[in-house]
Amino acid sequence: MTHSSDSFLDRVPSPVLIGGSLVVLLAVWEGVVRAGLVPELVLPRASDTAVALYGVLANLFSGGTVWTNYRVTLQEAGLGLLFAGIIGFVVGALIAETAFGRRVIQPYMVALYAAPKVALAPVFVAWFGFGLMPKVVMAVTIAFFPVMVDTAAGLSGVDEDADKMFATMRANRWQRFFLLKLPNALPFVFAGLKSAAVLSLIGALVAEFSGGGRGIGILIQTASLRFQLDTVFAHVILLSATAFAIYWAIDWVERRIVFWRKAGFIPTEA
């Protein structure tokens, strides 16, 4: 007998559900535009977007303009993630572990967190020019927050009894940090890194919008000025897939490093 709360949807396998709903969604999109309910200038057809996406991907893999620009954006976002990870971890650890971090650094971080950092993009361009620098700085500025907050939370969130146990073992500060707090914080750090991966790409893109040079942001801007919304959509889809891939890669690494988080089989004692 099936459980009464099992709805029809609970019994459909996920891939089928996602694939099926996507087909329906695309069909509705195509139908709405074809029927003239929405002007094509506002919303390109699904089919046109697919053609544009094919064009973008073909260009990307043949090493054309899309590739040269994609490479730049990827580099910005990659460096952004790297530095966001390092800075976020170090500042998070300082806040969690030192009085200086807690009393002096933390208030500034809270203020900075509340600030609309995207608005700083033109400032960074003014400071660092049109090259790689302002994009990476923007990406780091947006992306390091989750790493910092999650690292601090993970380091502080140690079980009270485990902490007491380390005290009774006469562990020093460093032993406590490396043998207890750091491993305990790892799942949090990875959660922060996954958020940072997505935010870093957004930061790079925002800086490209206001800073020129090269990058997918420039291609999006150009296509948008020419009312080629299908191309804009194609680039957005490309970037989404990229963000998803980075996210998934970090998750893959996490599952290997933080192996103990997988649900364990707990036998009951006979």
Next chain:
Amino acid sequence: MSVVAYPDPQPGRDAAPGPLIRIEGVNRTFTRDGKTVTALSDVSITVAPGEFVVLLGPSGCGKSTLLNIIAGLLPATSGLVEVGGQPVTGIPQQIGMMFQKATLLPWRTIRENIALPVQIAQGRKAARAAQARVDDLLDLVGLRGFGDQWPNELSGGMQQRAAICRMLVTNPEILLLDEPFGALDEFTREHMNMQMLDLTHRLGRTAVLVTHSIAEAVFLADRIVVMSARPGRVAGVVDVKLPRGRTPAITTSPEFQSYVEQARQVLQDGHSAEMTG
């Protein structure tokens, strides 16, 4: 069994006469939101080497606070605290401690968890060198073959047995037990209590255990220090003169029942004193 090969605790412990733990006129107050609460008021107890002492009392009587003071985790506000004839400042070297939660680190195997105190005290190399000893301890608590498992693969009772091994690996003279089996089911708990009692006696260790179960206190103790709350203080002491080598069967004997009654009476007197005081 490998118990025979078990090394002696700190040499020279027989050389020090007198009590191993001495608490005299200890007070402990906490200040919260400007209000001062007395957790312990004028507590005096001594524990002789090899003795199994149980601190029994309701929640709020300060029994865990007292244990933490002996462990050096918490300073006394005033009074004398001595372990091994030395005033307690920081964590005494002679102690091993256990809590209600096993607090095994999930990223270490059982074996690595048990060797952790050795690693902290003497480094990674010493921890690797201690593996034979870890195997002995696993045998001792009936966990042979589980050393390479991960903590989350073990039941609660097995995790606590691993925690016992971890406590014993540095050969502490004094075992401080803060409701170590309080989170386990009744049957597992009874079994673990028996095992703990047997271990403590065979290894000649001194133990101070905290509980709020009267039956558990009588079963384990050579001496029960009954405590009462508000303020936390010693309400009385019950000497349990039941023979060693106790098994759960003893709990139905008249002597056992009479000790339970005695302890209950002291608890009640302490409680009514609290009500009228």
